[in-house]
Amino acid sequence: MKYANEISKRKSFAIIAHPDAGKTTLTEKFLLFGGAIQTAGAVKSNKIKKHTTSDFMEIERQRGISVATSVMTFEYRDILVNLLDTPGHKDFAEDTYRTLTAVDSVVLVIDCVKGVEEQTERLMEVCRMRDTPVIIFVNKMDRDGKYPFDLLDELEEKLNIRVRPLSWPINMGSDFKGVYNLYDKSLVAFLPNKKATDEDVVPLTDLSSSYVDEHFNAKDAAQLRGDVELIEGVYDAFNREDYLAGKLAPVFFGSAVNNFGVKDLLDTFVDIAPIPRNRTATTREIDVNEDKFSGFIFKIHANLDPRHRDRIAFLRVCSGKFERNKFYHHVRLDKDVRFSNPYSFLAREKNVVDDAYPGDVVGLFDTGNFKIGDTLTEGENFYITGIPSFSPELFKELVNKDPLKTKQLEKGIRQLTDEGVAQLFTQHGGNRKIIGCVGDLQFEVIQYRLLQEYGAACQFNTLPFYKACWLTGPKEKIEEFIRFKSSNIVEDKDGHIVYLAQSEWYLNTERTNNPDIQFNFTSEIH
Ligand code: GDP
Numbered sequence: 001m002k003y004a005n006e007i008s009k010r011k012s013f014a015i016i017a018h019p020d021a022g023k024t025t026l027t028e029k030f031l032l033f034g035g036a037i038q039t040a041g042a043v044k045s046n047k048i049k050k051h052t053t054s055d056f057m058e059i060e061r062q063r064g065i066s067v068a069t070s071v072m073t074f075e076y077r078d079i080l081v082n083l084l085d086t087p088g089h090k091d092f093a094e095d096t097y098r099t100l101t102a103v104d105s106v107v108l109v110i111d112c113v114k115g116v117e118e119q120t121e122r123l124m125e126v127c128r129m130r131d132t133p134v135i136i137f138v139n140k141m142d143r144d145g146k147y148p149f150d151l152l153d154e155l156e157e158k159l160n161i162r163v164r165p166l167s168w169p170i171n172m173g174s175d176f177k178g179v180y181n182l183y184d185k186s187l188v189a190f191l192p193n194k195k196a197t198d199e200d201v202v203p204l205t206d207l208s209s210s211y212v213d214e215h216f217n218a219k220d221a222a223q224l225r226g227d228v229e230l231i232e233g234v235y236d237a238f239n240r241e242d243y244l245a246g247k248l249a250p251v252f253f254g255s256a257v258n259n260f261g262v263k264d265l266l267d268t269f270v271d272i273a274p275i276p277r278n279r280t281a282t283t284r285e286i287d288v289n290e291d292k293f294s295g296f297i298f299k300i301h302a303n304l305d306p307r308h309r310d311r312i313a314f315l316r317v318c319s320g321k322f323e324r325n326k327f328y329h330h331v332r333l334d335k336d337v338r339f340s341n342p343y344s345f346l347a348r349e350k351n352v353v354d355d356a357y358p359g360d361v362v363g364l365f366d367t368g369n370f371k372i373g374d375t376l377t378e379g380e381n382f383y384i385t386g387i388p389s390f391s392p393e394l395f396k397e398l399v400n401k402d403p404l405k406t407k408q409l410e411k412g413i414r415q416l417t418d419e420g421v422a423q424l425f426t427q428h429g430g431n432r433k434i435i436g437c438v439g440d441l442q443f444e445v446i447q448y449r450l451l452q453e454y455g456a457a458c459q460f461n462t463l464p465f466y467k468a469c470w471l472t473g474p475k476e477k478i479e480e481f482i483r484f485k486s487s488n489i490v491e492d493k494d495g496h497i498v499y500l501a502q503s504e505w506y507l508n509t510e511r512t513n514n515p516d517i518q519f520n521f522t523s524e525i526h
Pocket of ligand 1: 017018019020021022023024025026139140141142143254255256257258
């Protein structure tokens with residue numbers, strides 16, 4: 001329990017959203033409150049808008065920005081908040097899913113006009129897999145969006161989680177008048193383009209207070225009182241335990257661009273969000289309060305400048321204290337490694353850091369020793385578990401165009417897939433290499449990088465597969481299945497057997513014919 005004090009000060013989370021819901025804007029407002037930036041507009045969007053190879057440098061420029069904003073650490077009310085950035089672009093969804101394994105909770109941003117969108121659902125599924133606590137922020141209330149009660153129903157239905165409003169809007173769109181905070185019972189009136197300050201927040205012990213009648217017209221006052229009565233009647237009182245167990249999502253309403261409702265959200269976040277928690281490892285549960293250090297790599301970012309080919313591996317500390325220049329055990333390579341220049345991301349600057357505690361993220365320079373899911377310990381052999389691999393949606397065969405560069409190609413594709421750019425499958429009992437990605441953009445990135453960084457020219461041939469299924473079940477059944485379906489069987493990088501299905505129909509047929517085998521769309525790295 002040596003570090004209990006440090007641990008109790010830390011909250012690590014990610015903001016997730018379908019693109020355009022307002023993630024960047026909200027991030028910026030949080031950083032302004034945390035004093036990590038001084039002016040609006042300082043946070044650049046990490047959105048990738050271009051889609052062709054000729055725009056590659058643009059993508060890289062944007063990726064460069066995203067590394068700088070990968071982790072943003074700031075202090076707010078004596079809490080050290082680690083905000084982990086997630087790319088919104090669908091093609092980089094896997095990156096986001098992995099980042100979610102490195103945080104203890106999540107803020108999900110919803111556009112009140114669009115409601116729950118495709119990416120929102122998928123991101124939420126990942127949170128549900130790990131019971132990650134989620135706070136929902138319904139953004140853009142200055143626009144005419146969906147009726148708040150309908151939105152709450154939609155959230156419950158599509159996201160498969162119970163919700164509980166902790167703030168409530170007074171109208172919306174051009175008629176948006178303010179937000180009532182049900183959590184600490186205070187009211188803020190909304191004035192467009194005016195930043196709400198602490199003085200504007202009026203604590204109300206009772207909604208029948210004359211303040212409500214003085215500041216809102218009779219219709220709005222009656223509506224607010226009626227709505228709040230309805231909420232208190234329909235929804236159970238907010239239960240923090242349920243939130244921490246990932247069973248209940250508190251909901252806030254506001255307008256990020258107008259900095260409205262954001263402080264309510266941040267204050268409540270700091271009050272209720274979890275501090276770093278225990279983790280599961282392959283051999284045992286890792287108590288966050290253990291004195292001995294452990295941590296895992298959840299993201300690797302390549303430096304694409306040909307003069308500086310190093311990479312940055314992002315380490316999440318899970319227990320104990322990480323120290324600069326101390327030797328740690330790299331479990332997979334079974335060797336001891338140390339880092340002379342690890343850095344942290346306080347105030348959006350990269351600073352060399354001497355020590356770090358559970359919940360913190362440290363950037364480590366890497367010359368190719370790490371892959372995603374690697375664990376560092378003080379000597380014990382285990383891997384922190386929970387990092388998912390999801391079935392890719394596009395499959396292409398990697399074809400070598402220059403036989404003299406076979407070695408380079410092999411090395412390049414291994415390193416790129418270690419970084420998590422794409423998944424590599426190898427034909428079972430053969431040598432054909434199949435690359436699986438979520439989006440087309442990654443194929444272009446791979447082709448470009450193989451040539452630029454490894455001097456290997458390749459070509460991709462599209463394959464007619466739609467899903468990768470990791471097979472589990474009785475050994476003899478799987479062996480029999482492999483014999484019959486050999487042309488559809490590949491292995492992932494860890495040697496797990498994977499069936500590539502041509503279509504949903506084929507998959508369903510195989511499922512019916514092989515009831516003892518499970519066809520899983522996800523697999524855990526460990
Ligand atoms: P991201 O893709 O989720 O990071 O979204 P951004 O933060 O870049 O926001 C997308 C667009 O929505 C931008 O043009 C923002 O200015 C706008 N936006 C963000 N918050 C609000 C809001 O509260 N109201 C309105 N009307 N627009 C907003």
